Amino acid sequence: MSLLSVSNLTKHYRRGGTTIAAVDGVSFTIEPGETLALAGPSGSGKSTIARLVLRLIEPDAGNIQFKGDDFLALNGAALRARRARLQMVFQDPLAAFNPRATVARVLDDPLRIHAIASRVERPARIAALLERVGLTADLAPRSIHEISGGQRQRVAIARAIATNPSLIVLDEAVSALDVSVRGQILELLLDLQARERIAYLFISHDLGVVRAIAHRVVLLDAGRIAESGDARAVIDVPQSAIGKALVAAAPTLNRTHLQDAS
Amino acid sequence: MSPLNRFLHRPETLAGAIILGVLFAMALFASLLFPGDPQAIAGPALLPPFHDWSLPLGTDRLGRDVLAELFHGARTSLAVGLAAAAAALLIGAVVGTLAGFAGGVVDEVLMRITDAFQTVPSFLLALAFVSVVGPSLGVVVAAIALGAWTGPARVARAEVLSIRERDYVAGARVIGMHPLEIAFREVLPNALPPVLALSSVIVAAAILTEAALSFLGLGDPNRVTWGGMIAEGRTVLRTAPFLSIVPGIALVLTVLGVYLAGEGVVETAAVRRSLS
Numbered sequence A: 001m002s003l004l005s006v007s008n009l010t011k012h013y014r015r016g017g018t019t020i021a022a023v024d025g026v027s028f029t030i031e032p033g034e035t036l037a038l039a040g041p042s043g044s045g046k047s048t049i050a051r052l053v054l055r056l057i058e059p060d061a062g063n064i065q066f067k068g069d070d071f072l073a074l075n076g077a078a079l080r081a082r083r084a085r086l087q088m089v090f091q092d093p094l095a096a097f098n099p100r101a102t103v104a105r106v107l108d109d110p111l112r113i114h115a116i117a118s119r120v121e122r123p124a125r126i127a128a129l130l131e132r133v134g135l136t137a138d139l140a141p142r143s144i145h146e147i148s149g150g151q152r153q154r155v156a157i158a159r160a161i162a163t164n165p166s167l168i169v170l171d172e173a174v175s176a177l178d179v180s181v182r183g184q185i186l187e188l189l190l191d192l193q194a195r196e197r198i199a200y201l202f203i204s205h206d207l208g209v210v211r212a213i214a215h216r217v218v219l220l221d222a223g224r225i226a227e228s229g230d231a232r233a234v235i236d237v238p239q240s241a242i243g244k245a246l247v248a249a250a251p252t253l254n255r256t257h258l259q260d261a262s
Numbered sequence B: 001m002s003p004l005n006r007f008l009h010r011p012e013t014l015a016g017a018i019i020l021g022v023l024f025a026m027a028l029f030a031s032l033l034f035p036g037d038p039q040a041i042a043g044p045a046l047l048p049p050f051h052d053w054s055l056p057l058g059t060d061r062l063g064r065d066v067l068a069e070l071f072h073g074a075r076t077s078l079a080v081g082l083a084a085a086a087a088a089l090l091i092g093a094v095v096g097t098l099a100g101f102a103g104g105v106v107d108e109v110l111m112r113i114t115d116a117f118q119t120v121p122s123f124l125l126a127l128a129f130v131s132v133v134g135p136s137l138g139v140v141v142a143a144i145a146l147g148a149w150t151g152p153a154r155v156a157r158a159e160v161l162s163i164r165e166r167d168y169v170a171g172a173r174v175i176g177m178h179p180l181e182i183a184f185r186e187v188l189p190n191a192l193p194p195v196l197a198l199s200s201v202i203v204a205a206a207i208l209t210e211a212a213l214s215f216l217g218l219g220d221p222n223r224v225t226w227g228g229m230i231a232e233g234r235t236v237l238r239t240a241p242f243l244s245i246v247p248g249i250a251l252v253l254t255v256l257g258v259y260l261a262g263e264g265v266v267e268t269a270a271v272r273r274s275l276s
């Protein structure tokens, strides 16, 4: 049984007089511990799929099964409890946190909400989380504003893994980072996956990054699936027009280097 | 420059701060300097100011010490003004946040209620409320707040509408935070600055409304108020105009002080935000 199974997902937006299909009949599955990449040009519906899968917006049609349950049927407290298993990392780590928050508070919230640790245990848990993502515990009292972009994205990952999720959705999670920092964050993600069998829905417009981290890839074009399959097979020999265009445009698609790294 | 320095640098803000400082001192030391009932008879009736130095501002129609009344009146004005403004800002912020964050029917209903309150002139509302419930300090505070919360509610709602689309609100939902916690702990504090910017105007208006209610005899009868003093003095306006003029000047200065100091605070905060 798949961890996540999305079928025929559809979302329309009305803009002006016309309706556009941001997501149009998209189906895919993710197995436990697997990385599925969603790639496609800007506006192809990647973020909309992420928000649908996370129940931040509701689809017009389609089904989402998560861990064997009808995820779209959950509501209220049951949905909030389920969210512990399904987490997200955003593209801009500065916008993803309350501007008044400290690192400690950002990590305290999920531990408190899902009753993972008591009040007295939480500082130690927060320190452990920080260390798991390659940061030091002395960062905890700092404001989110005071730390670097790379550190912030590590904190975002620490928050996402705080509740022991089975699946993390990463929407352009490394796109805003410097190349060197990007490599470190990708390594951290691979390391976490190897140790805890977390599955990723990895969204990116950059096929070089996708090829380095994903097992399978789904290429989107204007809300529809253009092509899908094994990440290396698809990226090395793209069949669709959009696949060829994305390969040609990928800034970091340096094959020899990536083959060495992965 | 430190925020306090920057705050006191502008002459008009400094003037406002001094006026407010004097006012707070008056309110604070009223019962120390003028112990006992300020409404007790202290000397001959209608003693003019600056004649008897034990009664520097003279006495009113019943022989009460005007200076003592002025000090105790400062207390009422400040207490009512601040309490009513705080209540109005609190109600407004809560209603605005709920409306903006919940959206849909909740928003619709809350904003219709806000509209309804806004179409009734706030002074009439206060007048009606006190007439029906009866004058006491708490009722006067509630009556004034009732007419003053709609402005903060609208500002809070507008701010919340923009904040709720931010990623960090989505992030709070993703970690399973309860919607009420998101609204009041994540969104409301970030929506507050423009709401608090209204506070000087609201405090000033609340002080004036309190004075007007007291002037009409709808203040708390057990307390000295400036509005009540002005009304008292009105009956002898020709022979002893100072009885109305003295509390009138106090009222004008107070409102001016609140406004000037409030604007200074808002501007200092704005500078600090743009610097950070």
Ligand SMILES: Nc1ncnc2c1ncn2[C@@H]1O[C@H](COP(=O)(O)OP(=O)(O)O)[C@@H](O)[C@H]1O
Binding pocket: A013, A014, A015, A020, A021, A022, A040, A041, A042, A043, A044, A045, A046, A047, A048, A049
């Ligand atoms: N809230 C919205 N209202 C209207 N249109 C939207 C909204 N969100 C997304 N869209 C539209 O849906 C399409 C897909 O957007 P998105 O999922 O953000 O694409 P991507 O993340 O792949 O760049 C775009 O055409 C976008 O303009």
Ligand SMILES: [Mg+2]
Binding pocket: A046, A047, A048, A172
């Ligand atoms: Mg996007």
